Amino acid sequence: MKFHIKKYSIACLIVAGTFTTGCKKFLDEKNYSNFDKDNYFQNAGQAQSFVNGIYTNLYMFQNGDAYGESPFITIELFAGHATSLGQSVNNANVINQRTDAVNPGFETVWKNSYAAIANANLAIEKLPTVSMDEALRKNLLGQAYFLRAFFYYHLVRLYGDVPLITTSQTLTSPDLYPERAPVSQVYDLIISDLEAAKASELPNTDQTGKVSLGAVKTLLASVYLTTAGYPLQKTENFAKAAAEAKDVIPMYTLFDKYDYLHDNAHKNQGELIFQNQYLAGVKDNAIPQLTIPFNLQVGAYGDHLGAMIPTNDFFNSYEDGDLRTEERQFYYSSYPKYKEPGTIIQFGEHALYKYFHLESAASTGISDENWTFLRLPEAMLIYAEASNEVNGPTQDAYDAINPIRKRAKLEPLAGLTKDQFREAIWKERYHELAYENKAYFDIQRTHKVYDVKNNKFGEATSTPNEQGVTLREQYYLWPIPQREISTSTKLKQNPGWQ
Numbered sequence: 223m224k225f226h227i228k229k230y231s232i233a234c235l236i237v238a239g240t241f242t243t244g245c246k247k248f249l250d251e252k253n254y255s256n257f258d259k260d261n262y263f264q265n266a267g268q269a270q271s272f273v274n275g276i277y278t279n280l281y282m283f284q285n286g287d288a289y290g291e292s293p294f295i296t297i298e299l300f301a302g303h304a305t306s307l308g309q310s311v312n313n314a315n316v317i318n319q320r321t322d323a324v325n326p327g328f329e330t331v332w333k334n335s336y337a338a339i340a341n342a343n344l345a346i347e348k349l350p351t352v353s354m355d356e357a358l359r360k361n362l363l364g365q366a367y368f369l370r371a372f373f374y375y376h377l378v379r380l381y382g383d384v385p386l387i388t389t390s391q392t393l394t395s396p397d398l399y400p401e402r403a404p405v406s407q408v409y410d411l412i413i414s415d416l417e418a419a420k421a422s423e424l425p426n427t428d429q430t431g432k433v434s435l436g437a438v439k440t441l442l443a444s445v446y447l448t449t450a451g452y453p454l455q456k457t458e459n460f461a462k463a464a465a466e467a468k469d470v471i472p473m474y475t476l477f478d479k480y481d482y483l484h485d486n487a488h489k490n491q492g493e494l495i496f497q498n499q500y501l502a503g504v505k506d507n508a509i510p511q512l513t514i515p516f517n518l519q520v521g522a523y524g525d526h527l528g529a530m531i532p533t534n535d536f537f538n539s540y541e542d543g544d545l546r547t548e549e550r551q552f553y554y555s556s557y558p559k560y561k562e563p564g565t566i567i568q569f570g571e572h573a574l575y576k577y578f579h580l581e582s583a584a585s586t587g588i589s590d591e592n593w594t595f596l597r598l599p600e601a602m603l604i605y606a607e608a609s610n611e612v613n614g615p616t617q618d619a620y621d622a623i624n625p626i627r628k629r630a631k632l633e634p635l636a637g638l639t640k641d642q643f644r645e646a647i648w649k650e651r652y653h654e655l656a657y658e659n660k661a662y663f664d665i666q667r668t669h670k671v672y673d674v675k676n677n678k679f680g681e682a683t684s685t686p687n688e689q690g691v692t693l694r695e696q697y698y699l700w701p702i703p704q705r706e707i708s709t710s711t712k713l714k715q716n717p718g719w720q
């Protein structure tokens with residue numbers, strides 16, 4: 223049966239099975255939304271192309287527009303430690319907690335996640351039927367299971383109870399307009415998928431940008447850490463998180479320069495566990511433009527959008543002497559004007575140098591820096607936090623966090639109580655993983671926010687952030703996109719978003 227459906231409801235997306243295929247590190251996009259899925263999986267080449275295509279839905283996280291709106295921006299603004307100097311009304315509404323269910327970012331994440339899930343479902347069903355090398359089949363299945371888990375992990379954290387679709391659909395399927403499944407069931411599928419991916423004989427690491435065992439175990443560690451917190455509070459999962467993260471740590475190495483986090487030469491290497499792949503001439507992004515101060519001529523870019531600028535109070539929350547706050551490490555406050563190197567532009571705030579892309583800034587203005595979803599410091603901090611919850615601050619836990627601090631030129635932690643060590647880890651997550659879409663999810667699972675002005679953690683719904691905004695209960699979750707509510711009577715809106 224052939225489908226060519228342009229509407230964006232979940233029913234359309236789970237039926238369509240839209241996918242892309244390509245080469246050049248699976249970045250070259252071609253749209254095959256009108257394909258015959260019953261006749262497609264005929265050989266290994268088709269199977270490989272189909273699985274490659276699932277990765278392309280990851281691009282939606284960094285898609286940006288001329289107003290400075292992008293899902294990776296929206297997720298970060300919910301955490302409360304960034305301002306938006308650009309023209310986006312939607313960004314301003316998120317910062318000031320006056321957004322609503324028609325914010326286009328909510329729909330972008332929803333529809334792209336379900337499109338990816340539809341393709342992963344189809345791959346998982348069809349791959350066992352293809353005549354192909356068994357090792358390749360296992361590898362492709364492992365990638366498909368990981369990617370389905372990855373997208374469901376974002377959906378369940380952002381929207382709470384969500385439709386749980388695990389098989390390919392047709393227009394006559396009884397699950398075409400599904401109800402929302404409980405969070406616990408969604409997490410059960412995510413964990414099951416990641417366990418299946420672990421068993422699929424993926425390589426420990428991968429420098430082409432595809433899923434590796436290290437990525438699977440890091441994501442699983444994150445899932446276990448999250449489920450140990452709110453809303454499930456399955457505290458027995460702390461031990462499971464520690465076990466998965468501990469296995470990851472020897473697989474990767476910390477960079478000795480922060481520049482390597484955002485240059486072209488070190489993509490998919492060192493501490494970079496799982497990245498979204500970009501390549502000039504094939505697929506580019508607007509990450510630098512979105513994070514450069516508004517309307518300042520820094521680099522060869524046509525747009526300077528200022529959509530995500532750290533607050534000064536967050537910048538000042540780092541310890542004295544922290545290398546990450548020195549100019550052009552994680553942040554920068556000035557830069558030579560494009561084509562006028564003798565003129566230094568003073569920003570008046572601290573922008574994110576960790577997303578500055580020197581290669582494109584100096585030449586074409588077309589960015590192909592990778593976006594990092596998972597890197598080694600996160601695995602190290604998961605291990606430190608989870609093991610502390612089980613056994614207190616052991617030497618192994620200190621050994622996980624202190625290399626991160628050593629690289630930042632900070633003194634090692636020692637002699638802390640369990641409670642002190644917990645907050646030290648949380649603070650290190652904020653500072654090391656700053657603006658990498660981790661802080662909002664930490665708020666959800668801990669119900670704590672980092673009060674940067676007072677350098678302590680407070681209750682999320684009673685502690686104002688540095689912009690004077692206190693998280694409302696409804697903001698623990700995103701609203702179900704209004705288009706979905708309007709399309710299906712089985713979908714009920716999250717509390718407070720009516």
